[in-house]
Amino acid sequence: MHPFDSAIHLEPTGPGTFLAHTSPQYANMVGPFGGATCAVMLQAVLQHPDKIGVPVAFTLNFAAPVADGPFTITARAARTNRSTQHWSIEATQDSGVVALATAVFAVRRATWTSTEALAPQGMPGPASLARMSAERRPTWVQRYDMRFMEGAFPHEFDEQAQDHSNSCLWLRDHPPRPLDYPALLALSDSFFPRIFIRRRRYSPIGTVAITTYFHTDEAGLAAQSDHYLMGTARANKFHQGFFDQSGELWSHDGCLLATTHQTVYFKD
Amino acid sequence: MHPFDSAIHLEPTGPGTFLAHTSPQYANMVGPFGGATCAVMLQAVLQHPDKIGVPVAFTLNFAAPVADGPFTITARAARTNRSTQHWSIEATQDSGVVALATAVFAVRRATWTSTEALAPQGMPGPASLARMSAERRPTWVQRYDMRFMEGAFPHEFDEQAQDHSNSCLWLRDHPPRPLDYPALLALSDSFFPRIFIRRRRYSPIGTVAITTYFHTDEAGLAAQSDHYLMGTARANKFHQGFFDQSGELWSHDGCLLATTHQTVYFKD
Numbered sequence: 001m002h003p004f005d006s007a008i009h010l011e012p013t014g015p016g017t018f019l020a021h022t023s024p025q026y027a028n029m030v031g032p033f034g035g036a037t038c039a040v041m042l043q044a045v046l047q048h049p050d051k052i053g054v055p056v057a058f059t060l061n062f063a064a065p066v067a068d069g070p071f072t073i074t075a076r077a078a079r080t081n082r083s084t085q086h087w088s089i090e091a092t093q094d095s096g097v098v099a100l101a102t103a104v105f106a107v108r109r110a111t112w113t114s115t116e117a118l119a120p121q122g123m124p125g126p127a128s129l130a131r132m133s134a135e136r137r138p139t140w141v142q143r144y145d146m147r148f149m150e151g152a153f154p155h156e157f158d159e160q161a162q163d164h165s166n167s168c169l170w171l172r173d174h175p176p177r178p179l180d181y182p183a184l185l186a187l188s189d190s191f192f193p194r195i196f197i198r199r200r201r202y203s204p205i206g207t208v209a210i211t212t213y214f215h216t217d218e219a220g221l222a223a224q225s226d227h228y229l230m231g232t233a234r235a236n237k238f239h240q241g242f243f244d245q246s247g248e249l250w251s252h253d254g255c256l257l258a259t260t261h262q263t264v265y266f267k268d
Numbered sequence: 269m270h271p272f273d274s275a276i277h278l279e280p281t282g283p284g285t286f287l288a289h290t291s292p293q294y295a296n297m298v299g300p301f302g303g304a305t306c307a308v309m310l311q312a313v314l315q316h317p318d319k320i321g322v323p324v325a326f327t328l329n330f331a332a333p334v335a336d337g338p339f340t341i342t343a344r345a346a347r348t349n350r351s352t353q354h355w356s357i358e359a360t361q362d363s364g365v366v367a368l369a370t371a372v373f374a375v376r377r378a379t380w381t382s383t384e385a386l387a388p389q390g391m392p393g394p395a396s397l398a399r400m401s402a403e404r405r406p407t408w409v410q411r412y413d414m415r416f417m418e419g420a421f422p423h424e425f426d427e428q429a430q431d432h433s434n435s436c437l438w439l440r441d442h443p444p445r446p447l448d449y450p451a452l453l454a455l456s457d458s459f460f461p462r463i464f465i466r467r468r469r470y471s472p473i474g475t476v477a478i479t480t481y482f483h484t485d486e487a488g489l490a491a492q493s494d495h496y497l498m499g500t501a502r503a504n505k506f507h508q509g510f511f512d513q514s515g516e517l518w519s520h521d522g523c524l525l526a527t528t529h530q531t532v533y534f535k536d
Contacts, residue, residue: 056510057477057531059327061370063347063354078358078365079331084476084533086331086368088356090346097346100354102329102368104476104531108508111536114466116432117504164384198382208352208372209325211479213512213531215505236385236516237483237524240376242324244481244527246514248504256505259512261529263325263372263481265352268379 002177003143004186007036008043010073018044018073020091022066026140031066033140034207035189039182041089041101044075046181051077052085053107054218055181059211060101067093083107108217119230119254123149126170126228144190145174151233153192154200165198165235165245167191176226179257181214184221187229187249188212188260194235194245195266203266208242210262220255227252241265270445271411272454275304276311278341286312286341288359290334294408299334301408302475303457307450309357309369312343314449319345320353321375322486323449327479328369335361351375376485387498387522391417394438394496412458413442419501421460422468433466433503433513435459444494447525449482452489455497455517456480456528462503462513463534471534476510478530488523495520509533 007023026036038060045051071093079086084106091099129147137153151167171190173183189212193205216224233247242263249258275291294304306328313319339361347354352374359367397415405421419435439458441451457480461473484492501515510531517526 057329059370059477059479061325061354061372064349078368081332086329086365088368097354100346100356100370102327102370102477104329106476106509106533108510111507111509111534112467113505113507115505115507116466116502198384199380208374209327209370209479211327211477211529213504213510213529215507215510215512217508234384236481236527237381237383239379239381239383239483240485241379242374242376242481242483244483246527246529259504259514259529261479261481261514261527265374266379 002175004173004177004183008040008182010040010043010047016048016075019070020073021070022068024139026143028138028140031068034062034210035186036140037066037091037099038189038210039186041073041091041099042103042185043182044073044089045087045103045105048075051105052080053083053105055103055214056106057104057211057213058101058185059209060099061209062207063100064095064098066098067095071098115256117248117256119250120168120232123230129170143174144171146171151197153196157201159201161199162197165194167197167233169231170228171231172226172228178226179221179224184214184249184258185212188247188258191231191233191245191247193264194233195238195243198235203268205264205266207262207264210260212258212260214258216257220257224251224257229257241267270443272441272445272451276308276450278308278311278315284316284343287338288341289338290336292407294411296406296408299336302330302478303454304408305334305367306457306478307454309341309359309367310371310453311450312341312357313355313371313373316343319373320348321351321373323371323482324374325372325479325481326369326453327477328367329477330475331368332363332366334366335363339366383524385516385524387518388436388500391436391498397438411442412439414439419465421464425469427469429467430465433462435465435501437499438496439499440494440496446494447489447492452482452517452526453480456515456526459499459501459513459515461532462501463506463511466503471536473532473534475530475532478528480526480528482526484525488525492519492525497525509535
């Protein structure tokens with residue numbers, strides 16, 4: 001079994017309730033990688049018998065650190081319309097609510113289509129870029145193969161501040177795994193906190209909320225399979241203890257698969 | 269009383285529950301302007317006795333059309349940490365849940381600050397741009413003074429498709445009103461659906477989810493007072509019945525006050 005499938009494994013325990021378990025393979029500095037928490041919360045909806053359609057929008061608030069070990073997920077269809085459905089999802093541990101999420105699912109149909117965001121330009125092939133070393137990084141970083149063209153995580157915190165925090169990279173699960181919605185969602189939280197790229201110094205940080213919009217159906221995921229994706233990320237504003245960053249995930253052949261935004265707590 | 273204050277007026281009916289009422293002054297094509305719904309949901313937290321700090325992130329899912337008339341708002345502090353607080357907020361009518369929101373509040377403290385997003389360049393003063401006519405537009409448009417430098421709502425749906433959907437404008441409440449968090453949040457939903465700017469043809473549309481990040485404290489709001497703000501908005505991708513758009517709200521003197529993202533349903 002791929003480690004990602006273990007990390008998002010759910011045991012149904014009642015109507016809309018599931019038992020989940022953090023995975024040591026996706027461990028972060030404290031508790032699990034946020035992307036794994038997002039993915040398992042989405043998985044609770046994907047496995048819910050009342051689910052219609054595919055995910056269009058997903059937001060998760062990291063309410064408190066998730067302790068290593070089991071947690072309970074409750075997924076509730078707050079409203080089901082003809083072709084859209086709104087979900088409220090909560091993860092709890094003994095300490096109380098640790099994550100609070102909402103998701104919009106919809107039956108997607110062919111319409112006029114257009115992409116205004118610009119795909120990364122001039123990317124050399126992934127084989128010609130070195131894979132980022134996961135040495136001295138939290139375990140979850142080993143679960144991704146990241147090859148940076150720009151804005152890599154600094155090798156050393158040398159405090160050589162950059163004038164922006166843009167990143168552009170090839171990335172995919174490691175070992176490779178065919179793309180699905182939980183994996184795409186987890187990838188959308190794999191962009192390192194921009195403050196590290198920008199300032200190249202250590203700061204205590206923590207994502208407080210993430211929103212990801214999906215721009216693909218099952219056929220689009222299948223076409224991507226386990227190819228590398230292109231990722232880009234940038235910050236908007238750092239201010240009074242929080243900053244926000246936005247990112248995009250593009251298929252290997254230039255289709256925009258997801259856009260993502262998050263706000264992150266930081267300390268000087 | 270300013271019409272916006274009427275629109276966000278709440279009557280407490282129990283611990284964390286409030287009675288709200290749609291305002292004819294903020295009427296949209298069907299039901300109320302989404303920004304007014306966001307604002308009154310945020311107001312429920314702002315008036316909650318347990319609230320700490322100021323809003324940092326807010327997400328609302330428009331679960332179903334809000335019928336003109338009363339609705340009930342329930343705000344629950346799902347988790348309170350030392351300096352952050354996570355809220356779950358629901359609006360219900362006889363039909364069931366009509367809106368589902370989450371908010372992160374935090375005590376904000378001075379830190380290193382930097383803005384990477386680029387403020388609009390070369391904006392002529394608001395007095396030198398004409399105010400957009402609200403003729404043949406829903407009532408809520410009259411409650412804003414919008415002066416477009418680029419990407420105005422088309423006067424006629426002439427089907428002269430544009431090659432992008434970017435907008436850049438001055439905007440503020442009409443009549444002018446000192447800026448506060450509910451007003452800033454409502455403004456973040458005032459960017460017209462990008463598909464109208466891009467295609468200049470009519471489509472049935474509806475925002476399904478919006479996320480706004482706040483980049484200012486009370487002092488920053490006070491400094492803005494009732495000046496015009498600068499707004500920019502653009503689309504990322506239109507595909508299979510949904511598109512996403514991102515926007516920014518800047519103070520009159522170039523401070524980024526909020527970033528906002530939404531996903532919108534559309535029909536060809």
